[in-house]
Amino acid sequence: MAGTGESILVTGAAGFIGSNHVQYLCESRPDARIVALDALTYAGNMENLAGLEENNRFRFVKADIRNADALTALFEEESFSLVVHFAAESHVDRSIMGPEVFVDVNVRGTLVLLELARKHKIARFCQIGTDEVYGSLGPEGRFTEQSPIQPNSPYSASKAAADHLVRAYHHTFGLDTVITRCSNNYGPYQFPEKLIPLMILNCVEGKPLPVYGDGKNVRDWIHVRDHCTAVDAACRKGRAGEVYNIGSDNEWANIDIVKRIASLVESKTGKPRGACEALISYVTDRPGHDRRYAMDSLKLRHETGWMPAYDFDRGLADTVDWYLVNESWWRRIISGEYRDYYDKWYGDR
Ligand code: NAD
Ligand code: DAU
Numbered sequence: 001m002a003g004t005g006e007s008i009l010v011t012g013a014a015g016f017i018g019s020n021h022v023q024y025l026c027e028s029r030p031d032a033r034i035v036a037l038d039a040l041t042y043a044g045n046m047e048n049l050a051g052l053e054e055n056n057r058f059r060f061v062k063a064d065i066r067n068a069d070a071l072t073a074l075f076e077e078e079s080f081s082l083v084v085h086f087a088a089e090s091h092v093d094r095s096i097m098g099p100e101v102f103v104d105v106n107v108r109g110t111l112v113l114l115e116l117a118r119k120h121k122i123a124r125f126c127q128i129g130t131d132e133v134y135g136s137l138g139p140e141g142r143f144t145e146q147s148p149i150q151p152n153s154p155y156s157a158s159k160a161a162a163d164h165l166v167r168a169y170h171h172t173f174g175l176d177t178v179i180t181r182c183s184n185n186y187g188p189y190q191f192p193e194k195l196i197p198l199m200i201l202n203c204v205e206g207k208p209l210p211v212y213g214d215g216k217n218v219r220d221w222i223h224v225r226d227h228c229t230a231v232d233a234a235c236r237k238g239r240a241g242e243v244y245n246i247g248s249d250n251e252w253a254n255i256d257i258v259k260r261i262a263s264l265v266e267s268k269t270g271k272p273r274g275a276c277e278a279l280i281s282y283v284t285d286r287p288g289h290d291r292r293y294a295m296d297s298l299k300l301r302h303e304t305g306w307m308p309a310y311d312f313d314r315g316l317a318d319t320v321d322w323y324l325v326n327e328s329w330w331r332r333i334i335s336g337e338y339r340d341y342y343d344k345w346y347g348d349r
Contacts, residue, residue: 005031005032006029006031006032006033006081006082006123007032007033007035007078007079007080007081007082008025008029008032008033008034008035008080008081008082008083008084009035009037009074009078009080009082009083009084010022010025010034010035010036010037010084010086011037011038011065011083011084011085011086011087011113012037012038012044012085012086012087012088012128013036013037013038013049013060013086014036014038014040014044014045014046014048014049014060015038015043015044015045015048015086015087015090015191016043016048016090016185016187016189016190016191016194016224017086017128017185017224017227017228018036018038018086018087019045019048019049019189020187020188020189020224020225020227020228021084021086021228021231022034022036022049022052022058023049023052024225024228024229024232025232026052026055026057026058028232031057032057033057033058033059033078034057034058034059035059035061035074035078035080036049036052036058036059036060036061037060037061037062037063037065037074037087038060038061038062038063038087039062039063039064039065039087040062041089042336042337042338042341043090043091043191045189045329045333046060047329047332048189061074064109065087065105065109065110065112065113066104066105066108066109066112067112068112068115068116071112071113071116072116075116075119075120080120080122081122081123081124082122082123082124082125082126082235083113083117083122083124083125083126084126084128084231084235085110085113085125085126085127085128086128087105087109088105088106088109088128088158088159088162089101089102089105089106089155089158090155091155091191091193091194092132092153092155092156092286093193093286093345094155094193094341095153095154095155095158096153096154096286096287096288097344097345099154099158102154102155102158103154103158103161105158106155106158106159106161106162107158107161107162107165110127110162110165110166111165113125114165114166114169114175117169117175118169118173118175122175122176123176124176124177124178124235124240125166125169125175125176125177125178126177126178126179126180126231126234126235127162127163127166127177127178127179127180128180128182128231129159129162129163129179129180129181129182129243130156130159130181130182131143131181131182131183131184131220131245131247131293131295132151132152132153132155132156132159132290132293133149133150133151133156133159133160133163133181134147134148134149134150134181134293135148135149135150135151135152135156135290136150136152136290136291136292136293137291137292137293137294138291138292139292141294142247142294142295142296143181143245143293143294143295143296144245144296144299145181145242145243145244145245145299149163149164152288152290153288153290163179163181163243166179167179167241170240170241171241176240176241177240177241178234178235178238178239178240178241178242178243178244179242179243179244180230180231180234180243180244180245180246180300181243181244181245181246181295182222182227182230182231182245182246182247182295183219183220183221183222183246183247183248183293183294183295184219184220184221184222184293185221185222185223185224185227186221186222186223186224186315186316186319187223187224187225187315187319187322188224188319188322188326189224189329190224191333191338192330192333192334192338193338193341193342195219195254195257195258196221196257196261196316196319197319197323197330198210199257199258199261199262200261200265200319200320200323200324201323201330201334202279203261203262203265203266203271203276203279204265204269204323204324204327206275206279207279208279208280208281209258209262209276209279209280209281210281210283210346210349211254211255211258211280211281211282211283212254212283212284212285212286212289213282213284213285213286213289214255214282215253215254215255215258215282216253216254216255217253217254217289217290217291217292218251218252218253218254218291218292218293218294219251219252219254219257219293220247220248220249220250220251220252220293220294220295221248221250221251221252221257221312222246222247222248222250222308222310223248223308223309223310223312223315225309225310226246226248226308226309226310227246229306229308229309230244230246230297230300230306230308231246233300233304233305233306234246234300234304234306236304237303237304237305238300238303238304239303242299244297244299244300244303245295245296245297245299245300246295246297246300247294247295247296247297248297248308248310248312249295249297250312251292251294255280258280259277259280260316261276261316261320262276262277262279262280263276263277264316264317264320265320265324268320268321268324269324283346283349284348284349
């Protein structure tokens with residue numbers, strides 16, 4: 001499908017995965033023009049794209065995906081061959097505190113983009129979805145692309161609705177679409193509201209490590225770079241109208257991840273053994289907390305030849321190093337709007 005010499009729109013490009021994807025595309029697609037769009041919400045950060053402004057194939061556009069006028073002007077100015085749609089409200093806990101913006105951005109924003117992609121006959125639209133649309137698993141089995149859609153949080157319900165619109169635009173209007181659904185990502189530039197960076201930073205700062213419920217909820221972790229290569233494989237080689245699960249067969253109970261992070265931070269910062277683990281604090285569970293996710297990604301692997309490359313031990317240790325080295329990046333975040341959210345959510349638990 002998409003080859004070199006093309007023009008790619010990446011939405012949500014200043015967020016965690018979007019910025020990693022833009023970096024990846026700039027490295028791996030020397031002939032492609034990359035247009036990075038982001039509204040720069042609390043989660044978007046231009047520092048995540050630092051250095052790319054030197055690249056004359058790269059352009060950043062500050063715009064809201066719900067703003068049809070701004071996006072129409074952009075689609076008229078550029079000739080996109082591929083849209084990779086990451087922009088979203090992404091944090092489950094925030095969707096519990098305030099669901100409206102999730103529906104507005106994740107559903108209505110996706111609709112605006114689909115309409116423009118259709119009108120401009122974009123060669124391919126890639127919707128970045130999530131494993132959370134499948135709901136929760138018991139102790140056995142994995143989600144396949146045939147698993148029923150059973151979202152349990154306002155966040156996952158809004159992502160499921162967006163996926164359904166993408167499907168509808170393929171079936172009704174013949175838009176060439178692929179939907180990817182990935183498991184939990186970790187790696188550099190992840191906003192510190194999410195489990196792994198939150199625990200690293202709280203270890204460094206000697207703050208409590210808030211573990212929801214009994215800590216035995218299971219997530220299937222993948223390095224963000226493996227997610228990027230998987231999305232690229234789906235964009236290049238995936239079949240139109242298809243859904244592709246992405247995962248790297250790496251399930252962990254939350255409490256075990258937290259203990260590993262505690263031990264890594266202790267050894268890397270010279271804190272006494274056990275000092276960080278002693279900060280673990282079991283707190284009131286997240287309402288509607290999905291028990292277990294696990295992805296079967298054989299379809300993508302068989303059809304495109306994609307394989308994850310990261311070893312989790314190495315990837316987690318590198319991620320801890322990244323946050324230790326990039327303290328000024330996260331200090332600027334935790335001193336801003338994020339502090340109010342943190343006090344409100346964790347203050348009540
Ligand atoms: P993130 O919150 O770090 O980044 C989201 C980005 O979207 C931010 O830069 C934000 O400014 C931007 N954005 C939000 N509203 C916007 C709007 N109205 N217009 C334009 N830009 C807007 O999220 P992330 O973790 O990087 O997730 C990116 C995508 O990947 C999301 O669609 C998410 O559902 C999906 N996903 C995430 C994971 C994960 O583990 N983080 C796993 C699977 C899928
Ligand atoms: O599975 C993919 C999804 O992963 C993405 O679609 C979402 O955008 C992304 O935010 C992520 O959702 P989760 O809810 O799984 O991620 P989070 O980092 O918020 O939480 C991971 C697990 O850790 C979950 O079981 C809840 C638990 N947790 C989280 C936080 C923030 C805690 O125990 N304590 C915490 O303070």
